[in-house]
Amino acid sequence: MQLRKFSLKLLFAISLFYILMVEATAQLPVIIKLDDLKYSDDAKMSKYGVSHSWVSIMLYLKQKDIKASLGVVAMGLENSTPRHRKWVKELIRDGHEIWHHGYSHAKNGKAGEYHGHSFFDQKESFGKALTLIESTYDTIVVSVGTPFNQNDNTFLKVLESYPQIKVCIFIKGQCPNRGMNLKRFGSKLEYKVGEIDAALFSKYLEKNLHRPYLVLQGHPSHWNNKDKNEFKKILDMLIKNNARFITAEEYYLRRK
Numbered sequence: 001m002q003l004r005k006f007s008l009k010l011l012f013a014i015s016l017f018y019i020l021m022v023e024a025t026a027q028l029p030v031i032i033k034l035d036d037l038k039y040s041d042d043a044k045m046s047k048y049g050v051s052h053s054w055v056s057i058m059l060y061l062k063q064k065d066i067k068a069s070l071g072v073v074a075m076g077l078e079n080s081t082p083r084h085r086k087w088v089k090e091l092i093r094d095g096h097e098i099w100h101h102g103y104s105h106a107k108n109g110k111a112g113e114y115h116g117h118s119f120f121d122q123k124e125s126f127g128k129a130l131t132l133i134e135s136t137y138d139t140i141v142v143s144v145g146t147p148f149n150q151n152d153n154t155f156l157k158v159l160e161s162y163p164q165i166k167v168c169i170f171i172k173g174q175c176p177n178r179g180m181n182l183k184r185f186g187s188k189l190e191y192k193v194g195e196i197d198a199a200l201f202s203k204y205l206e207k208n209l210h211r212p213y214l215v216l217q218g219h220p221s222h223w224n225n226k227d228k229n230e231f232k233k234i235l236d237m238l239i240k241n242n243a244r245f246i247t248a249e250e251y252y253l254r255r256k
């Protein structure tokens with residue numbers, strides 16, 4: 001009888017240890033959402049037709065073996081160079097995801113591309129960008145995030161016409177096509193657009209470690225050297241906190 005009690009206690013202790021171990025090693029899915037990847041033939045750009053800042057950040061992510069979700073603005077891709085297309089295709093091969101971030105990214109007064117415009121206009125812009133992105137980079141796009149994170153209900157109707165779109169990043173309203181919404185949870189990679197402070201981020205992270213996932217939004221074109229260094233510190237901080245870097249599409253596929 002004594003032995004049986006002891007065995008039960010031992011079994012309980014082992015189970016508890018196992019549960020605690022699983023808790024301790026539970027990973028936090030982190031989606032690095034980088035906005036405004038855009039081809040330009042401006043002389044200030046790198047040889048790949050994107051800003052130097054984009055190139056250095058993508059190189060750093062490769063060194064760290066971190067995958068990100070890259071929001072492409074399609075306008076200009078019509079004239080992109082083979083070198084640009086090769087560079088982005090390599091990013092896709094490395095595991096990064098390309099998502100739809102609009103055709104022009106233009107703002108007309110207060111109205112972004114997918115807010116306050118007719119169904120016809122929104123569908124034209126959305127479809128044109130989708131075709132252009134997919135044909136330029138030989139990829140399939142399943143995720144969308146709108147310029148300025150602005151959308152209206154008409155945009156949700158537009159998305160219904162594109163059943164391949166399954167992941168709505170920071171979109172207001174239910175993602176159509178039985179898709180998934182990725183929420184912001186007050187995302188604070190940049191404390192304001194284009195500016196990063198690792199110390200501020202650590203406070204944000206502490207409060208949000210219990211979330212099912214984090215989507216961290218950044219704009220590499222806006223980052224100066226200080227911001228880039230802060231970004232690197234944040235990646236290290238996330239790694240220490242058991243982050244599992246994952247693209248929006250992968251997160252959707254695993255949760256489905």
Ligand SMILES: [Zn+2]
Pocket residue numbers: 035036101105146147148
């Ligand atoms: Zn944008």
